Amino acid sequence: MKRRAHLLTSFALLLVTVLPVLNTGGASAAPPIAQSDRPKLDVPYVPTPRHIVDKMLELAAPTADDYLIDLGCGDGRIPITAAQRFGTRGLGVDIDPRRIVEARQNADEAGVTDKVEFRQEDLFQTDISQATILTLYLLPSVNIKLRPRILKELRPGARVVSHDWDMGDWRADQEVKLGNKKIFMWVVPASVEGRWQLSDSETGRSFALTLKQRYQDVEGEADIDGQQVPLQNARIQGDRISFELPGENGDVRRYEGRVAEQVIEGEGWQAKPLT
Ligand SMILES: C[S@@+](CC[C@H](N)C(=O)[O-])C[C@H]1O[C@@H](n2cnc3c(N)ncnc32)[C@H](O)[C@@H]1O
Numbered sequence: 001m002k003r004r005a006h007l008l009t010s011f012a013l014l015l016v017t018v019l020p021v022l023n024t025g026g027a028s029a030a031p032p033i034a035q036s037d038r039p040k041l042d043v044p045y046v047p048t049p050r051h052i053v054d055k056m057l058e059l060a061a062p063t064a065d066d067y068l069i070d071l072g073c074g075d076g077r078i079p080i081t082a083a084q085r086f087g088t089r090g091l092g093v094d095i096d097p098r099r100i101v102e103a104r105q106n107a108d109e110a111g112v113t114d115k116v117e118f119r120q121e122d123l124f125q126t127d128i129s130q131a132t133i134l135t136l137y138l139l140p141s142v143n144i145k146l147r148p149r150i151l152k153e154l155r156p157g158a159r160v161v162s163h164d165w166d167m168g169d170w171r172a173d174q175e176v177k178l179g180n181k182k183i184f185m186w187v188v189p190a191s192v193e194g195r196w197q198l199s200d201s202e203t204g205r206s207f208a209l210t211l212k213q214r215y216q217d218v219e220g221e222a223d224i225d226g227q228q229v230p231l232q233n234a235r236i237q238g239d240r241i242s243f244e245l246p247g248e249n250g251d252v253r254r255y256e257g258r259v260a261e262q263v264i265e266g267e268g269w270q271a272k273p274l275t
Contacts, residue, residue: 039095042123043138047074048163052181053081056161059174059185060133062088069093069131071123071138071146076103076116078135083107083115088133093121129153137163144168151215156190156259157238170215173237189216190239190259195274198222202268203253209271218243 048056056078062068064087070078073092080103082088092103103118124145128134131154136143143165150160151170162184166172172184193213199206211220211234218236221228222245232252234243239259247253257266264271 039097041095042142043072045074045096045099046137047077048137049181050077052163052178052183053078055176055178055183056135056163057082057085059176059183060135060159060161062086062133064088066132067091067130068133068135069126069128070135071126071128072136073103073118074099074137076106076118079116079118080107080110080112082133083112084110087115090116091126091131092116092118093123093126094118095120095122127153129155132158134158134160135162136160136165138165140165140168151188151191154188155239156188158188160186160188173216187216187238189213189236190241192218192236192241192259192264196264196271197274198255198264198269198271200253200255200269203247205248208274 060068062082066082066086066088068079068082068088068090070076070090070092073079073094076092076099079088079090079092082090094100094103097120100118100120104113107113107116107118123138128149134150134154136146138146143162144167147167147170154160160167164182166184167186170186173187174185176183176185191213192211194211196209196211197206198209205224208223209220209231210223211218213236216236218234218241220231220234220243222231223229224245229245231243231245235241236259240256241259241264242254242256244252244254255266255269257264257269257271262273
């Protein structure tokens with residue numbers, strides 16, 4: 001209840017302080033639309049302050065090889081800034097046509113229309129699968145609603161950056177506080193939960209591996225000669241997995257690998273799904 005009250009007051013305050021400033025007209029003001037034609041917003045329009053945009057992009061570390069999608073893009077400032085500074089291609093979607101008019105105009109003024117595209121669209125319908133960076137300034141409930149799609153549809157290693165709101169029990173990989181603002185960053189983890197057969201050409205061992213996963217946290221055990229041996233220091237980051245197992249001579253064998261389609265590949269070892 002307390003958190004909900006905080007959310008409502010934060011947005012209400014911003015609406016009262018920011019919207020009148022934005023509505024004072026100027027060259028980039030979008031034409032008014034009739035009240036009856038206004039789309040139903042799942043999140044009110046509150047632009048991210050410029051210094052927060054900068055920090056969000058610092059955390060996402062975009063390059064010219066990335067593709068950034070901003071869901072609920074407002075005036076397009078996040079994809080436009082990424083395109084201007086880093087040559088990042090991007091897409092912004094917003095359900096409000098006035099925001100799309102503004103965003104396109106801003107992209108034009110910034111000289112990045114060859115890099116960014118803006119579409120009037122419901123963010124819940126947007127295909128996010130190609131994003132290597134997803135930026136959000138939405139609401140906690142909207143983040144939570146998007147969470148299963150983010151984990152399923154984005155490729156492992158994609159970065160998700162959210163202004164102000166977290167993702168419930170999916171712990172952020174990085175969290176930054178700037179004044180009373182927060183920025184969260186997650187790296188989408190590969191999905192590894194299940195049973196695997198690991199063949200280790202370095203030690204000549206082959207054994208079954210059972211992995212349990214909760215977001216970026218992974219644990220598991222290896223079935224070695226009928227003994228269940230827990231994995232040590234198991235970790236997953238994007239498409240990279242690492243863990244340790246005791247070796248045969250009391251030493252520690254460290255496994256580091258990359259998760260790909262139906263295989264985990266490391267140097268001198270490989271694991272394939274057990275059906
Ligand atoms: C808090 S603003 C964020 C704007 C921009 N991303 C930024 O950070 O400056 C949220 C935006 O989401 C848009 N929005 C709300 N519901 C939406 C929906 N269902 N689909 C797409 N956009 C939506 C609003 O029009 C608004 O522009």
